[in-house]
Amino acid sequence: MTDAITISVDAMGGDHAPRAVIHGAHIALKERRNIRFIFHGREEQIQPLLDEFPALKPASTVRHCENVIAMDEKPSQALRKGKGNSSMWMAIQAVRDGEADVAISGGNTGALMAMATFCLRPMEGISRPGIAAIWPTLRSDIIVLDMGATIGADAKQLVDYAILGSALARSLFDDANPSVGLLNVGTEEVKGLESIKEAGRMLAEASGKGFTYHGFVEGDDIGKGTVDVVVTEGFVGNIALKTAEGTARQVATYLRSALKSTLLSRIGALFATSALNALRRKMDPRTVNGGVFLGLNGIVIKSHGGSDEIGYKSALGLAYEMGRSRLMDKIADTMKRIPAQPEEPVSDTQSEARPA
Amino acid sequence: MTDAITISVDAMGGDHAPRAVIHGAHIALKERRNIRFIFHGREEQIQPLLDEFPALKPASTVRHCENVIAMDEKPSQALRKGKGNSSMWMAIQAVRDGEADVAISGGNTGALMAMATFCLRPMEGISRPGIAAIWPTLRSDIIVLDMGATIGADAKQLVDYAILGSALARSLFDDANPSVGLLNVGTEEVKGLESIKEAGRMLAEASGKGFTYHGFVEGDDIGKGTVDVVVTEGFVGNIALKTAEGTARQVATYLRSALKSTLLSRIGALFATSALNALRRKMDPRTVNGGVFLGLNGIVIKSHGGSDEIGYKSALGLAYEMGRSRLMDKIADTMKRIPAQPEEPVSDTQSEARPA
Structure with missing residues (x-):
């Protein structure tokens, strides 16, 4: 790897691929000179677009592959059909093989998560990956995760999200000590799910080792920007994002x-x-385009499927920043500083009657 | 009960009580002539306000009570201290005793829910009450519940919410056949929590008996107004409301x-x-002020604690509409038409890995 950041791009993913992808890369390169692209996909479609944006050519490598994952394919099906030979898989594999710093795709989220997990594997000590969103607030952009990589999270997984999210915040916002809040239905200690309360205790102990634990936050704290990182379970995170x-x-x-x-x-x-x-x-929404898959041995960014060139440009800029700031090293660093947490899941079935 | 609707009011609940409460009642009475009020609280504070709004006097009864529940009191504590003698309790009791059609309070939500549940008791066939919000959307107002009366809901409880919410929709929107959607992370049949999928099957069977089951909806369907009633578990509902x-x-x-x-x-x-x-x-937000407690033997409305007179006016208008449209009868009617559901809770602990 030279000083340039290499982004491995699934050129075929998304509703307006490959045109919007290549056009977006063209704009991203104008804004940040030292990016290299590896485009994976159908050469006969990609090459004419590079002819159209010739400035992009010296920074680009094209890797032909015929197979393209459809937007409506089921994750299991996509993995079976596309493992080892689809543009989506090849984009991820280049990260695994150390050829690229970050992979990016505008394709089917479920398929991308399945392939990324299969190809890159979860980091040691992290049981399940999460999807982080960069959320604009009244104060500044913040990180919210998980956006739905998994449904349900025990206390240990919520702590993992805090570690991953705070590393991302340090990477993107140049803040050495981001604040972390746990999304809950009230800020009092007694409220909420058992798993969240337990995670709160664990985070209070880990506070200071790569982040400062703020405590519980409520739904309206997201838009206020009360903390730099909001941690929540994937079902709730997905509903919150779409409701907003x-x-x-x-x-x-x-x-x-x-x-x-x-x-x-x-x-x-x-x-x-x-x-x-x-x-x-x-x-x-195009200016903050991109869900970041965290917790795998490599960074994968999901660009919105309906993105145009501006959306791709933003997602590629995000990818660049993550490569430049050595996000993976930052995650590993936080994990080293926080002792391994117990693995037993905390049950949430005994949900208590709790007035709002 | 005459033609007039009688609203039992906790005159002492909320940050600006009793002034905002009495002033709000004054405006509500101007808009809808046939309301009667029973104000519960400190007579020496209420009476001067009635002197200030003399038009309100003939429509009002004042029931003195000294004890007032503080905004920060814990529900259990409030219940112990305020049962049988607080303005909040007395407001609810008037509904239980058939003196009033609806009770309303701007006080502490947790305390109000605890007292309402204790005093009115859950309806037969309903295991836990829910809090419904009236949510403005691009189409029209819709109902979303539960807003956090309880954390966690099994399939049967979600079906209860659908019954309660659709009865409220019929009451407020004069729609004989409201559509009901289950909030989920995707609209495909395979996605989401086991309890939600099971509730979906049960609602599909019950469809046509007081509501039409639409299927799963996502977070952004709330603002679009895709359905008349959005059903979700209390934790998620609370986060969605506050995030919005x-x-x-x-x-x-x-x-x-x-x-x-x-x-x-x-x-x-x-x-x-x-x-x-x-x-x-x-x-x-003042124009749609009021969370509605549903599933008890009587209707209780929670007005926002920080409400001014306009907020109270809106909440009292809501109370009036519920009394006028005989909401309790509508709920009982739907419950009669839908056969009792099995009581076993569906476990959600086996949360599956599910890409978004």
């Missing part, structure tokens, strides 16, 4: 229709055009 | 600062004032 996306879209729709409602409001919107465009950019 | 509130606040803050950012945008905002005010009203 839905709400942001809802408010944007209200705003659009309000500004169109009267002649005066149309004139007002005209005057405020540049401010409203800035607002639109701020709320543009 | 946080996001709405975040976007509103972005908008405010964008519109103040330049001279042109300030001028634009001036032109668009009335449209932006309409937007603000639309997003005002």
Whole structure:
């Protein structure tokens, strides 16, 4: 590996692949000169796009492969069919083989997670990988995980997410000591699931070794940016993410229709055009595109399936930052500083009656 | 009971009680003539406020009681201290005794739920009560429950929530056949927790008996208004609600600062004032104030603790609508039509590895 960061790209993943992928890489390269790309996919489709964006050529290698994983393929099926020969697999394998720093795909999330787990294997001491989201808040971007890599998490797994998420925060935000909060239904010590309370005790003990444990946070603390890393189980994380996306879209729709409602409001919107465009950019989900798979022996980024070139550019920029900041080393470093946790899962079946 | 709806009010509950409560009742009465109020609390504080809003007097009864539950009191403590003699308890008891149609309090949610459950008891066939939120969406208001009355729910409890929520939807939205969706991490049949999949099968069978079962919905379907009733377990529901509130606040803050950012945008905002005010009203959480406790032998509404008179007015309007539309009868009716479900809980401990 030279000073340049090499990104291994599934050129065929996503609704607008390979065009949006290659175009996105073109923009990413303009913004950050020292990236190298390895594009995996159908050469006859990729090559003409490189001809279209010739500046990209010297930074790119194309690895032909015929097999492409469909967006609706079941993970098990995709793994059976695509192991060892699909563009998605080959993109991940280049990371395993040390040829690339990070892999990226806009394909089917389930298939990507199955292949990444199979190919890269979980890191020693981590039982299951998590998906981290970079979440814009009123303060700054923060990390929220797990976004649904797995359903259900015991205390040990929540602690793993805290280790992984805080390493990512150190990597991306240049913050040596990010704060970590556990998502719960109340901030009092007594509330919530047994697994979360137990994780809270474990994190309080580990606090200071790569992160500061803040305590419990509630749903509205995400948007406030109360902590740098919000840790939660995958089912809840996925619902929270999609509920927030839905709400942001809802408010944007209200705003659009309000500004169109009267002649005066149309004139007002005209005057405020540049401010409203800035607002639109701020709320543009494409600018924070990418779920980060953490806890495997290598970093894989999932770009949104519907991404256009701007979405890919953002995801590739994210990949670059992770390579540059040596995210994998940062994770390993935190894990060394925190003693191994007990493996027994804490049961959540005795859910107590608990008023809100 | 005459034609008028009688609302039993904990006049002392909430940060701005009793002033905001009495003032809110004054506005609610102006909007809907045939309400009667029973105010429970300290007479020496309530009476001067009734002197201030004399129109309210003929519609009001004041029941003096000295004891007031503090906002930070633990539920068990509140129940021990306040059973039989607090303004909160007395408000609920008037519903139990058939003196009032609905009870309402802006006090401590945990204490209110504990007292309501103890005083009114769960309905026959319902194991645990739920808290329903009225959620504004792009289509219309919808019902989402449980908002955190209990943590964890087995399939039978999720079906109970569907019955309760759809009865509330029929009551409030005059829709004879509301659609019900189960909140999940994907809409495919195979995804999600065992309890949710089992509840899906049970709801598919019960579909048509008071509601139409739509299937699984995801977090962003809430804001879209894909279904009339979204059913979920209390932990997830609470996180979803607070995450959405946080996001709405975040976007509103972005908008405010964008519109103040330049001279042109300030001028634009001036032109668009009335449209932006309409937007603000639309997003005002006070206009949909009130969590509804469902599944007990009587209806209790929790108004937000920080509510001002407008918030109370909305919650009292909600209470009125529930009384007028005979919500309790509607719930009993649905329960009669759906055969009793098996009681064994479906375990969720074998959470499977599931890529998002």
